[in-house]
Amino acid sequence: MTIYSKIIGTGSYLPPRRVTNDELVVQLAAKGVETSDEWIVTRSGIKARHFADADVVASDLGAEAAKRALEMAKLDANDIDLILLATTTPDHCGGFPSTACRVQAKLGMTKTCAAFDVQAVCSGFVYAMSMADAFIRAGVHKNVLVVASEIYSRVVDFNDRSTCVLFGDGAGAVVLSASNEPGILATKMHADGHQNEILHMDATLNCGVLEGSGFMYMDGQAVFKVAVTVLGQVGHEVLEMASMNASEVDWLVPHQANVRIMQSAAKRLKIPEERVVVTVDQTGNTSASTIPIALDTAMRDGRIKSGQNILMAAIGGGLTWGAVLARM
Ligand code: ACO
Numbered sequence: 001m002t003i004y005s006k007i008i009g010t011g012s013y014l015p016p017r018r019v020t021n022d023e024l025v026v027q028l029a030a031k032g033v034e035t036s037d038e039w040i041v042t043r044s045g046i047k048a049r050h051f052a053d054a055d056v057v058a059s060d061l062g063a064e065a066a067k068r069a070l071e072m073a074k075l076d077a078n079d080i081d082l083i084l085l086a087t088t089t090p091d092h093c094g095g096f097p098s099t100a101c102r103v104q105a106k107l108g109m110t111k112t113c114a115a116f117d118v119q120a121v122c123s124g125f126v127y128a129m130s131m132a133d134a135f136i137r138a139g140v141h142k143n144v145l146v147v148a149s150e151i152y153s154r155v156v157d158f159n160d161r162s163t164c165v166l167f168g169d170g171a172g173a174v175v176l177s178a179s180n181e182p183g184i185l186a187t188k189m190h191a192d193g194h195q196n197e198i199l200h201m202d203a204t205l206n207c208g209v210l211e212g213s214g215f216m217y218m219d220g221q222a223v224f225k226v227a228v229t230v231l232g233q234v235g236h237e238v239l240e241m242a243s244m245n246a247s248e249v250d251w252l253v254p255h256q257a258n259v260r261i262m263q264s265a266a267k268r269l270k271i272p273e274e275r276v277v278v279t280v281d282q283t284g285n286t287s288a289s290t291i292p293i294a295l296d297t298a299m300r301d302g303r304i305k306s307g308q309n310i311l312m313a314a315i316g317g318g319l320t321w322g323a324v325l326a327r328m
Contacts, residue, residue, distance in 0.1 A: 005136035005144075006183025007326055009075070009175035011068025012296035013061050014168075014283065015052040024049075024165060028158065035161045045259030049168025049284030051153045057091040059102030061171035062149030065292070066103055069173035072299075075143060077107040080175075082141040083115040084132055086124025086148040086288035088317070089155055090117060093214075094205035103147055114141070121199070122255050122316025123189070124148055124288030125172070129312075129324045130187035132176045139178075147173045148288035155201055157215035166257070168284030172292020182327055185309070186241035188234055189322040198222040199317040216317075223315075227261045230321045231313045232268030238311070238325040246270045248309055249325075251298060255314035256280035256290035265313065277303065287316065304328055 019027075021037035028035055040046055052061065062085060070077060085100035092099075100115035120127040125148040132144040149171035156164045176184070198219040202212040231254060239245060252271045254262045256279055266276045279294040286293060291312050298304045306328055313323040 001180065003137055003139060004179045004182045004184065005133045005176045006179035006181065007174050007328060008177045009069040009071070009073025010173070010292065010296040010299045011065045011072060012170065012172040012293040013064035013068065014050040014170045015056060015061060017051050017053065018048055019051055020048045021046070028161065028164070031158065033159055033161050035165055040165045044166055045281050046166060046284050047281045050170055052151050052169040056151070058087050058089055058149040058151050059091050059099045059106055061151070061169065062099065062103045062147040062173070063106035065149065065171035065173040066107060066145055066147050069145065069175050073175035073177070075175060077109045078111045080109070080143050080145045081113045082132070082135060082144045083113060084118055084128040084144065084146050086118045086120065086128045087150055088119065088121050088124065088287055089151045093203070099149065120316060120320040121318055122257065122287045122290070123314040123318070123320040123322050124316070125291045126312060126314045126322040126324050127189050127320065129174065129176070129184070130189050130322065133184040133187055136176060136178050142178045144176045145173060146176060147171065148292050150287040150289045152285070152287055155214065155216050160215070162220055163216060163218050166285050168286050170283055170286040170289045170293055172289045172296055174292055174295070185325040185327055186238040187322070187324045188237045188241065190230070190234060191318050191320045193318065195226065195319040196317070199319065224258070224261060226319060227257070227315045228264040228268070230315055231261070231265035234321055234323040235265065235269045235311055235313050238323045242325050244309070244325070249275070249311045250308035251275055251277055251304055251310050253277045253291055253294050253298070253310055253312045255316070256283065256294055257285045
């Protein structure tokens, strides 16, 4: 009998501190950094984002999102046999243990399971879902917890107005389980390391000393140009793999970096804007976490229903990009 993997639970968690554009504009002005609500909304569609408090780490947000996904899946943490955690902002930068192991401990699991981090920047969730699907279909794992958790407020330079207004903190999670009926219909991952210069953070630990910049760098226009092309392309790829066409997609849940990129990707895929889930206006770009946060939001507000087809597509540093086509 063919084994499929199916999404049986979703969860998300945003730290309580919500910062609107107007609040951020005032905070930045005090540092001599000039921006406006009008610029941020026009260029990105972002109106607010959440920032974690100083004593909070990625595994804290990830564990909260994971608990909610487990609750929806009606599973106990001990039922999980693999945790994959996508993050660019792990609990220990350049150190260990992995944030996945931290989440495992915070879920209070009394049994052991496999747990490791996935680093594909904003594509991390799509990469982790692709791996989870492959493990389940191969019969290696049965219940996989895929978590994405990011604290970008720690790695954006609040003196760089071209990035600091765009990012936020948050986590999302999904429980994927072995099933007799199709769930994940197709997955595709891509990377092009030659394009690493347009989006990177090059801090390195060397004998106890942090070398290089601990802040992210993004050439926004260059990333924008690649993003609009590859999100459409990879969306078409997974549709072709599943012998489906765009009219059969009920919801496009793209990486939430910028509404203009999402609109352009939807247009290239011929998916009407009213079938695109948008949460970036309230969260900013939460990197690997954007897709599971958007997915969970649309699950819980009733937009996404059982049996519907969902297309998820992301692009991030690396450059990396990928897509997952799923039947809920
Ligand atoms: N407030 C006011 N003015 C600003 C701000 C700001 N916060 N930031 C930049 N500007 C100015 C610039 O200095 C520039 O001024 P100039 O024309 O006098 O030189 C002007 O605004 C235009 O800047 P652009 O960079 O050309 O603005 P653009 O329209 O390209 O929008 C943005 C910038 C929002 C970053 C866009 O390029 C974008 O969304 N890029 C893609 C981001 C993305 O998809 N990232 C995904 C992956 S993220 C990851 O993997 C971590």
